[in-house]
Amino acid sequence: MQETPKKKSALGWILCLISMAAVFCLGLLAASITERKAEVASIYNNKKVDLAAVPVESKNDKWGLNYPREFETWKMTAKGDFKSKYHGNQIQDVLEERPDMVILWAGYAFSRDYTAPRGHMHAIEEMRGTLRTGNPGIGGAKDMQPGTCWTCKSPDVPRYMAANGPAKFYNQPWSSLGAEIVHPIGCADCHDAKTMNLAVSRPALKEAFERTGRDISKATQQELRSLVCAQCHEEYYFRPADKYLMFPFDKGQTVEAIEAYFDEIKFTDYVHKLSKAPILKAQHPGWSMFLLGPHGQHGVACADCHMPYKSEGGIKYSDHQIMSPLAKISSTCQTCHRESEEFLKNRVYEYQRAGFETRTVAEHELVKAHLMAEACWKAGATEAEMEQALKFIRSGQWRWDYAVASHGASFHAPAEYQRIISHAIEFGLKAQLELQKVLIAHNADFHMPDVSTKAKAQAYIGLDMPKLEKDKKEFLNTIVPKWEEQAKKAGIL
Amino acid sequence: MQETPKKKSALGWILCLISMAAVFCLGLLAASITERKAEVASIYNNKKVDLAAVPVESKNDKWGLNYPREFETWKMTAKGDFKSKYHGNQIQDVLEERPDMVILWAGYAFSRDYTAPRGHMHAIEEMRGTLRTGNPGIGGAKDMQPGTCWTCKSPDVPRYMAANGPAKFYNQPWSSLGAEIVHPIGCADCHDAKTMNLAVSRPALKEAFERTGRDISKATQQELRSLVCAQCHEEYYFRPADKYLMFPFDKGQTVEAIEAYFDEIKFTDYVHKLSKAPILKAQHPGWSMFLLGPHGQHGVACADCHMPYKSEGGIKYSDHQIMSPLAKISSTCQTCHRESEEFLKNRVYEYQRAGFETRTVAEHELVKAHLMAEACWKAGATEAEMEQALKFIRSGQWRWDYAVASHGASFHAPAEYQRIISHAIEFGLKAQLELQKVLIAHNADFHMPDVSTKAKAQAYIGLDMPKLEKDKKEFLNTIVPKWEEQAKKAGIL
Numbered sequence: 001m002q003e004t005p006k007k008k009s010a011l012g013w014i015l016c017l018i019s020m021a022a023v024f025c026l027g028l029l030a031a032s033i034t035e036r037k038a039e040v041a042s043i044y045n046n047k048k049v050d051l052a053a054v055p056v057e058s059k060n061d062k063w064g065l066n067y068p069r070e071f072e073t074w075k076m077t078a079k080g081d082f083k084s085k086y087h088g089n090q091i092q093d094v095l096e097e098r099p100d101m102v103i104l105w106a107g108y109a110f111s112r113d114y115t116a117p118r119g120h121m122h123a124i125e126e127m128r129g130t131l132r133t134g135n136p137g138i139g140g141a142k143d144m145q146p147g148t149c150w151t152c153k154s155p156d157v158p159r160y161m162a163a164n165g166p167a168k169f170y171n172q173p174w175s176s177l178g179a180e181i182v183h184p185i186g187c188a189d190c191h192d193a194k195t196m197n198l199a200v201s202r203p204a205l206k207e208a209f210e211r212t213g214r215d216i217s218k219a220t221q222q223e224l225r226s227l228v229c230a231q232c233h234e235e236y237y238f239r240p241a242d243k244y245l246m247f248p249f250d251k252g253q254t255v256e257a258i259e260a261y262f263d264e265i266k267f268t269d270y271v272h273k274l275s276k277a278p279i280l281k282a283q284h285p286g287w288s289m290f291l292l293g294p295h296g297q298h299g300v301a302c303a304d305c306h307m308p309y310k311s312e313g314g315i316k317y318s319d320h321q322i323m324s325p326l327a328k329i330s331s332t333c334q335t336c337h338r339e340s341e342e343f344l345k346n347r348v349y350e351y352q353r354a355g356f357e358t359r360t361v362a363e364h365e366l367v368k369a370h371l372m373a374e375a376c377w378k379a380g381a382t383e384a385e386m387e388q389a390l391k392f393i394r395s396g397q398w399r400w401d402y403a404v405a406s407h408g409a410s411f412h413a414p415a416e417y418q419r420i421i422s423h424a425i426e427f428g429l430k431a432q433l434e435l436q437k438v439l440i441a442h443n444a445d446f447h448m449p450d451v452s453t454k455a456k457a458q459a460y461i462g463l464d465m466p467k468l469e470k471d472k473k474e475f476l477n478t479i480v481p482k483w484e485e486q487a488k489k490a491g492i493l
Numbered sequence: 494m495q496e497t498p499k500k501k502s503a504l505g506w507i508l509c510l511i512s513m514a515a516v517f518c519l520g521l522l523a524a525s526i527t528e529r530k531a532e533v534a535s536i537y538n539n540k541k542v543d544l545a546a547v548p549v550e551s552k553n554d555k556w557g558l559n560y561p562r563e564f565e566t567w568k569m570t571a572k573g574d575f576k577s578k579y580h581g582n583q584i585q586d587v588l589e590e591r592p593d594m595v596i597l598w599a600g601y602a603f604s605r606d607y608t609a610p611r612g613h614m615h616a617i618e619e620m621r622g623t624l625r626t627g628n629p630g631i632g633g634a635k636d637m638q639p640g641t642c643w644t645c646k647s648p649d650v651p652r653y654m655a656a657n658g659p660a661k662f663y664n665q666p667w668s669s670l671g672a673e674i675v676h677p678i679g680c681a682d683c684h685d686a687k688t689m690n691l692a693v694s695r696p697a698l699k700e701a702f703e704r705t706g707r708d709i710s711k712a713t714q715q716e717l718r719s720l721v722c723a724q725c726h727e728e729y730y731f732r733p734a735d736k737y738l739m740f741p742f743d744k745g746q747t748v749e750a751i752e753a754y755f756d757e758i759k760f761t762d763y764v765h766k767l768s769k770a771p772i773l774k775a776q777h778p779g780w781s782m783f784l785l786g787p788h789g790q791h792g793v794a795c796a797d798c799h800m801p802y803k804s805e806g807g808i809k810y811s812d813h814q815i816m817s818p819l820a821k822i823s824s825t826c827q828t829c830h831r832e833s834e835e836f837l838k839n840r841v842y843e844y845q846r847a848g849f850e851t852r853t854v855a856e857h858e859l860v861k862a863h864l865m866a867e868a869c870w871k872a873g874a875t876e877a878e879m880e881q882a883l884k885f886i887r888s889g890q891w892r893w894d895y896a897v898a899s900h901g902a903s904f905h906a907p908a909e910y911q912r913i914i915s916h917a918i919e920f921g922l923k924a925q926l927e928l929q930k931v932l933i934a935h936n937a938d939f940h941m942p943d944v945s946t947k948a949k950a951q952a953y954i955g956l957d958m959p960k961l962e963k964d965k966k967e968f969l970n971t972i973v974p975k976w977e978e979q980a981k982k983a984g985i986l
Contacts (some may be wrong), residue, residue: 009505011505011508011509012508015505294787326551351908353687354909357912358916365919414908415908415910416847417852417908418911418912418915419851421915422854422914423854425915425919429918429922432926433922433926436929440930
């Protein structure tokens with residue numbers, strides 16, 4: 001069949017029409033993109049307040065005027081964390097659930113009170129309310145903590161530090177900052193008010209980077225999405241001379257490297273009340289542990305899972321309700337993993353279950369070691385006889401605490417967590433082997449006392465809990481209102 | 494500008510030419526696909542030999558005539574495994590590297606000889622040559638192993654079983670099968686000769702599936718790509734009455750479930766020569782451990798990493814040079830993981846390093862427990878005094894062996910490996926606590942003997958190695974050639 005010019009012309013027209021339809025659709029798409037861009041631009045161009053008017057704006061609700069979505073989700077941190085199968089109710093009394101920890105921390109404030117951490121919105125109320133900060137001013141009580149304890153609790157900290165320097169902030173009684181530190185963890189803790197860029201506001205991480213030849217100002221955006229978390233969720237210590245907050249990273253960021261650092265500077269957080277062992281208290285080395293696990297190794301950032309992106313109209317933003325990724329699996333795990341919610345949840349639960357299993361062994365053996373050591377001292381043991389056992393207790397408890405205090409590490413770095421716990425068990429039992437010899441040499445019997453509940457354990461280590469709680473109530477009812485009044489008068493609150 | 498019909502016609506022609514060019518390219522592609530299909534078809538249609546002519550064709554080279562690519566790569570298993578940073582030279586004498594294992598296996602054949610497994614091509618030569626099979630017939634020596642020991646070494650096993658049944662195969666002296674089992678692990682072990690489908694040829698796995706209500710005939714292709722490996726690379730035991738090979742899965746496939754099974758049937762592989770502890774010898778539970786790790790949980794099969802697909806001309810086939818995936822990262826790990834070879838290798842090495850670290854602790858503490866127990870017996874300890882300690886040794890050694898014998902488990906299931914080792918350490922040290930009490934009660938001193946080399950450790954447990962080695966040489970030079978002659982005469986070889 002031979003085509004006529006007419007037929008060819010018809011074919012041309014059909015193709016032309018199809019092309020035009022496609023171009024029209026592209027036009028619609030372009031219009032939609034432009035509209036979205038306009039919405040984004042309007043957010044940045046029509047800011048309601050100038051956040052950079054003061055050196056550090058610590059009022060979170062002021063930031064909320066400019067960034068309502070982030071602010072609304074941030075406020076939702078008040079609602080408490082996701083209820084995991086292994087991490088119970090809203091205010092979870094860990095000491096009630098695991099009385100062994102009362103014994104392990106005998107002689108340290110954590111034996112009084114330890115509830116599982118809640119959302120950022122609760123930071124100030126928790127700091128004031130915990131028995132760990134004591135009741136300065138009540139019945140003539142003095143401070144038991146330095147100003148350093150406030151460091152990670154509020155955007156008032158960078159505000160105060162900008163005006164007075166960090167050294168002054170740290171080296172004063174905790175209560176003398178009560179009227180200064182009043183807003184819970186919020187915007188200025190992680191953002192630069194002028195550019196809204198992520199910014200590390202606390203000195204310790206920056207200083208540790210400098211000492212180890214790393215330049216934090218060269219951190220990428222993806223690195224900052226972890227580093228703003230790492231500035232607080234990490235192992236630290238207070239330099240004894242001036243309570244200056246330090247990160248112990250000079251020899252590396254593993255449990256062994258940090259122990260070597262502490263051993264070298266002969267640092268000890270407290271001498272154990274029963275065993276007299278010189279104890280290192282691990283302080284949530286979450287970031288260091290995370291770095292060693294699969295997600296950390298593959299360049300995932302804290303915010304990727306704990307602050308997933310949300311979309312509202314033309315706007316994509318980070319969810320500031322920082323919480324367990326298991327509560328929002330479709331926007332967290334499932335952005336990379338294609339398995340079902342149930343499968344993914346159960347994978348995490350199994351890592352947590354295994355973590356609980358072995359840590360329970362470590363805790364129990366370390367508790368037994370402390371109590372055996374106490375019995376040795378009572379039987380007249382000498383320091384020379386006890387030296388090796390106390391070293392084992394220190395090493396074992398450091399490892400147990402390091403793994404457990406790295407909240408989430410049984411999932412973040414499951415093999416590393418188990419490796420560390422295996423050494424905690426090793427050292428706890430090696431201490432017992434030494435202590436058993438000392439007990440027998442002194443002809444002393446050892447029977448485990450009944451420390452099977454929080455109340456029994458606290459009574460055993462000599463804590464007067466009713467008084468501590470009564471005083472805390474009075475402190476909250478009398479001192480704290482004065483702090484708030486003062487803060488309002490000074491225009492801080 | 495108004496278009497003329499002539500111009501419209503030109504546009505039509507251009508579009509028409511573009512379409513024709515595209516269609517021509519599609520044609521070329523289709524031709525290439527047809528050609529590939531023809532090449533695949535020619536392989537299956539032009540088979541040179543009929544492999545189904547006998548019930549089980551155990552001659553691997555006959556299969557090789559029909560499937561040359563698979564056969565060529567299978568022959569490459571003779572070249573030995575990839576030299577990993579942590580898994581050294583070709584014939585790796587594990588006892589030389591870790592003399593602790595000599596002590597742990599005192600009273601069991603593994604204390605004589607244990608070299609790291611080599612490729613499938615070596616199966617028969619290794620079985621004949623290892624000191625673990627003894628030297629039946631030399632100087633009047635009897636068999637020390639039953640026929641069962643050959644079970645996973647050769648396609649002659651399904652051939653023999655098809656003719657005589659498995660019960661007869663198992664329940665006879667090892668040496669009486671010497672002239673029957675002559676071809677190394679090969680084609681008929683995993684393939685149906687008629688269909689070339691993957692097929693489980695050994696009874697134990699099928700029987701275990703049946704007992705636990707699973708139907709192995711319903712396994713998917715992807716499951717079979719693990720199950721044909723699992724039929725051998727898995728924990729087993731010989732039923733004491735008739736040496737029937739069994740998989741101990743009736744209560745589950747975890748280290749605790751299998752221990753519970755053995756405890757219930759009061760099974761013991763051997764009584765330890767020094768400590769008298771009733772020991773369970775773990776036999777490479779590779780599949781069970783793999784199932785609990787990330788790759789197993791995500792449905793990856795053994796063959797995905799150990800038998801990657803290769804492409805030659807139009808043919809895609811499985812590489813039968815089964816070995817460490819680290820030797821071929823681009824076709825193994827990198828089919829899913831986008832990271833560099835170096836990054837992936839180092840991730841594996843770190844898991845292996847951590848695994849070696851904690852297993853070394855477990856081994857050392859279990860060795861110490863055995864030697865302390867020996868000292869207790871020598872000091873006159875009673876069975877009642879020793880009971881608890883020996884139970885701890887049994888539990889600890891089972892866990893250590895289970896983790897370590899699951900070749901690759903420090904990578905396949907890193908957290909589970911570490912969890913298990915942590916309990917091995919726990920029980921090893923708890924045994925020592927009990928034994929220390931017994932020693933002191935009997936006024937006995939304990940000093941670690943020098944068992945720091947393979948030779949010293951083997952001398953300590955009373956092995957006459959020069960004689961064993963001399964006899965093995967004679968056995969290999971006199972008995973084995975007769976086996977081969979017989980096999981040739983019978984048309985088996």
